[in-house]
Amino acid sequence: MPQKAAPPSSALAALLRWEERGGTWAVLNRSPRELTISLRTCTAGEEVERLTSDDTDLAGHVGDRVRSEE
Structure with missing residues (x-):
């Protein structure tokens, strides 16, 4: 039976x-060791929240x- 893909980490899911x-x-x-990301509105680009995590899945998604x- 094929394995299901693991769900994304909580930081990546957010x-x-x-x-x-x-x-x-x-x-x-x-x-x-860590990424800090500014989550911004789609309209004016204003920061709503910050996400800080050491999650490797998040780092992989963001890449460079x-x-x-980009």
Whole structure:
């Protein structure tokens, strides 16, 4: 029986929900251990919340990008 794909981590799930709803994001800080991402409105780009995580799934999704628009 094929294995089901693991659900995304909570940090990645939060970012994916944000993207699905049209929100944008920008990386504020990137270190070898942690990412801090600014979650922004889709209309004016105003920061609504910050997401800080050491989650490797989140880091993999963001990759080398600085903004969601890249």
